[in-house]
Amino acid sequence: MxxxxxxxxxxxxxxxVPSFAEVRAAHRPSDLTLLDRxxxxxxxxxxxxxxxxxxxxxxxxxxPALRNAIVLSEDRRFWQHGGIDWRAVxxxxxxxxxxxxxxxxxxxxxxxxxxxxxxxxxxxxxxxVAQKIGQAVTALQLERAWQKSEILEAYLNxxxxxxxxxxxxALSQTLFGKHxxxxxxxxxxxxxxxVRAPNAPPAQVAQRACGLLTAQRLGCTGVEALxxxxxxxxxxxPLGEQLAPHVARKVIxxxxxxxxxxxxxxxxxxxxxxxxxxxxxxxxxRQVEDGAVVVLDNASGAVLAWVGANGxxxxxxxxDGVTARRQPGSTIKPFVYGLAFExxxxxxxxxxxxxxxxLGTAHGLYLPQNYDRDFKGWVSARTAxxxxxxxxxxxVGAMLGPDAVFERLVAFGLAPGESAGFHGHALALxxxxxxxxxxxxAYRALANGGVWSAPSLTGEPMPKRRVAxxxxxxxxxxxxxxxxxxxxxxxxxxxxxxxxxxxxxxGTSKDLRDNWCVGFTERYTVxxxxxxxxxxxxxxxxxxxxxxxxxxxxxxQLHAGRPSKPxxxxxxxxxxxxxxxxxxxAAREELFVAGTEQAVWRAGAAxxxxxxxxxxxxxxxxxxxxxxxxxPRAQQIVFEGEAGTWVLDGRVLxxxxxxxxAPWPGRHRLELRGAGGRVLEAVQFEVRGAGxxxxxxxxxxxxxxxxxxxxxx
Numbered sequence: 001m002x003x004x005x006x007x008x009x010x011x012x013x014x015x016x017v018p019s020f021a022e023v024r025a026a027h028r029p030s031d032l033t034l035l036d037r038x039x040x041x042x043x044x045x046x047x048x049x050x051x052x053x054x055x056x057x058x059x060x061x062x063x064p065a066l067r068n069a070i071v072l073s074e075d076r077r078f079w080q081h082g083g084i085d086w087r088a089v090x091x092x093x094x095x096x097x098x099x100x101x102x103x104x105x106x107x108x109x110x111x112x113x114x115x116x117x118x119x120x121x122x123x124x125x126x127x128x129v130a131q132k133i134g135q136a137v138t139a140l141q142l143e144r145a146w147q148k149s150e151i152l153e154a155y156l157n158x159x160x161x162x163x164x165x166x167x168x169x170a171l172s173q174t175l176f177g178k179h180x181x182x183x184x185x186x187x188x189x190x191x192x193x194x195v196r197a198p199n200a201p202p203a204q205v206a207q208r209a210c211g212l213l214t215a216q217r218l219g220c221t222g223v224e225a226l227x228x229x230x231x232x233x234x235x236x237x238p239l240g241e242q243l244a245p246h247v248a249r250k251v252i253x254x255x256x257x258x259x260x261x262x263x264x265x266x267x268x269x270x271x272x273x274x275x276x277x278x279x280x281x282x283x284x285x286r287q288v289e290d291g292a293v294v295v296l297d298n299a300s301g302a303v304l305a306w307v308g309a310n311g312x313x314x315x316x317x318x319x320d321g322v323t324a325r326r327q328p329g330s331t332i333k334p335f336v337y338g339l340a341f342e343x344x345x346x347x348x349x350x351x352x353x354x355x356x357x358x359l360g361t362a363h364g365l366y367l368p369q370n371y372d373r374d375f376k377g378w379v380s381a382r383t384a385x386x387x388x389x390x391x392x393x394x395x396v397g398a399m400l401g402p403d404a405v406f407e408r409l410v411a412f413g414l415a416p417g418e419s420a421g422f423h424g425h426a427l428a429l430x431x432x433x434x435x436x437x438x439x440x441x442a443y444r445a446l447a448n449g450g451v452w453s454a455p456s457l458t459g460e461p462m463p464k465r466r467v468a469x470x471x472x473x474x475x476x477x478x479x480x481x482x483x484x485x486x487x488x489x490x491x492x493x494x495x496x497x498x499x500x501x502x503x504x505x506x507g508t509s510k511d512l513r514d515n516w517c518v519g520f521t522e523r524y525t526v527x528x529x530x531x532x533x534x535x536x537x538x539x540x541x542x543x544x545x546x547x548x549x550x551x552x553x554x555x556x557q558l559h560a561g562r563p564s565k566p567x568x569x570x571x572x573x574x575x576x577x578x579x580x581x582x583x584x585x586a587a588r589e590e591l592f593v594a595g596t597e598q599a600v601w602r603a604g605a606a607x608x609x610x611x612x613x614x615x616x617x618x619x620x621x622x623x624x625x626x627x628x629x630x631x632p633r634a635q636q637i638v639f640e641g642e643a644g645t646w647v648l649d650g651r652v653l654x655x656x657x658x659x660x661x662a663p664w665p666g667r668h669r670l671e672l673r674g675a676g677g678r679v680l681e682a683v684q685f686e687v688r689g690a691g692x693x694x695x696x697x698x699x700x701x702x703x704x705x706x707x708x709x710x711x712x713x
Contacts, residue, residue: 024056042244042266045245055169061179065183066183075107108151108155110136111159113142161198190223243270246308246323263459287532287538288538290319290321291529298448298523308321308323321533325417326435326436329509331507334476335409335442338446348479349382351380351604353604355391377584385479394425397425402423407420415434430509476503478503483496501521504519508541512537516529526554528554573593576589576598585601614641615641615681615682617639618685624685624688637687639658641657641672645674666686667685668687670684
């Protein structure tokens with residue numbers, strides 16, 4: 001056989017054997033690793049379900065105990081022979097002649113040859129003579145082309161082990177929960193036994209490992225318990241630290257390298273996960289199970305933290321709370337006020353009427369309410385936004401119109417669902433679903449003075465575009481950072497107050513299903529959502545008690561060593577002293593977009609006057625009944641609404657915000673027209689007339705009176 005092998009080896013071109021570099025480059029892990037911005041592993045993602053193979057482990061990263069145990073168990077003369085251990089071949093042949101059971105003569109190099117060439121792999125019935133010769137020839141070529149250390153390294157990374165495990169890296173992390181560099185003598189002995197008998201029962205593995213340890217003059221106390229524990233571990237579990245499963249599914253390219261970098265910060269990611277779990281534990285008694293966090297770098301848009309769920313403590317751990325669409329509530333208000341500042345419809349000093357209001361929509365009346373079901377009267381826009389009052393926000397949104405509000409939200413990347421007409425005036429209170437990522441990035445655009453760019457998980461620079469006037473954005477930022485402005489609702493000592501500059505807003509969706517807190521500092525924008533992935537309502541959770549404590553903890557951590565500085569006012573922003581008449585607002589210095597400054601503000605005057613929108617009375621579908629005992633001229637209906645032209649049944653009645661009309665029985669169509677004859681709103685109502693008392697004056701459509709017929713709805 002020796003002569004045959006030598007002749008075959010001489011006849012085969014050495015170039016048929018791949019180089020060590022080629023074998024290492026062709027190694028494809030089943031689990032790819034996501035790295036943070038500094039190169040620290042934070043998550044693995046399995047991309048091959050047929051085998052469990054981890055990234056290539058260099059020989060110098062394997063413990064000496066492991067290398068010694070493998071060589072002693074599989075090929076004692078590995079460092080001396082040239083690929084074929086002729087002494088072992090002779091001993092094996094002699095033993096086979098006398099039918100003696102002994103280990104074979106296959107060296108580590110020959111075993112590697114079988115792993116590298118599919119045709120030389122050991123079949124179930126054993127190798128044929130031709131296959132054995134081919135294996136020996138390949139082993140000789142490997143010894144000529146490779147270094148001994150390379151042969152051992154490639155073997156340990158390619159050898160099939162227990163179950164689906166291939167290579168020392170997968171086995172050491174799966175069975176022992178550590179890297180190959182940390183395996184001790186007993187763990188190395190168990191590993192060496194599994195190379196020869198991958199699926200042996202724990203007792204047999206422990207027995208053989210003890211024999212190997214004895215051969216090395218080492219003790220084997222505790223080996224049996226160690227083998228039993230190690231072999232009981234499930235092989236398909238994720239390996240290593242699992243900090244960002246949702247990001248890994250978005251970033252990792254299955255066809256890419258074994259390690260792929262992201263923009264995440266491992267330390268911040270760990271802190272965010274721990275802080276989220278702590279806050280959810282605090283809210284456990286209030287029917288809150290889930291939460292999500294995202295942190296963005298203001299300048300680059302890099303995602304520094306992305307926590308889509310609270311891990312194993314969530315019943316919906318696979319749902320990514322960062323990208324799930326939900327109603328953002330009052331966190332939308334800054335974009336509404338910012339647009340109104342930009343269009344110079346209002347200023348932060350403008351007085352808005354926080355009183356009951358009703359707005360007509362295609363679906364009926366819309367009656368906005370404040371969170372506390374109370375109304376504050378005349379308040380400045382600064383207070384209305386800071387204290388998150390709903391009615392003033394709806395009034396401002398109605399000034400702009402749903403279409404303009406919708407377009408502004410789209411410009412900031414919020415991509416609200418449905419249409420402006422579908423949401424109507426409720427759009428100003430966050431009725432359109434958005435994602436936490438999009439909302440946080442929209443606030444990042446505020447932090448950047450109205451310049452928007454997409455966030456990045458890979459560090460790739462994104463194109464920028466201006467979406468809002470810098471001066472108007474600065475006014476919004478100043479309000480969101482004003483702790484005094486929010487005191488009316490939140491008090492002075494809330495979780496929204498920080499040691500250094502931060503602009504922040506909370507929001508709660510209808511029925512208490514979602515709770516948000518989003519804000520930015522000089523360097524970072526932080527978004528937090530808490531609620532239930534199932535959509536179930538929370539119990540007595542507001543923005544300041546639900547998401548705000550977590551937001552506060554993150555901002556404090558981010559600026560622990562460097563306080564946040566407020567932004568410098570851009571061109572076009574003026575500061576002026578103002579005072580208020582007819583409103584409970586103290587005199588102060590206020591910011592204005594140049595050209596809108598005003599020193600004295602009066603309730604119900606100029607820019608502070610509450611505009612009426614559409615027809616307030618009568619409402620669509622109203623029915624009025626004339627009282628036959630009252631003279632017709634003493635009964636009237638007052639048309640009320642936005643200033644315009646009133647047209648009843650095609651006939652112009654007059655102009656203004658109020659117009660009295662003597663009712664006439666029948667069905668009527670009332671239109672309110674604006675400039676150019678545009679119909680602002682149209683309603684239909686009915687007047688039911690009973691028989692009049694004899695002697696009563698005949699009614700007239702143009703008659704007037706002082707009392708009104710009773711409406712029935």
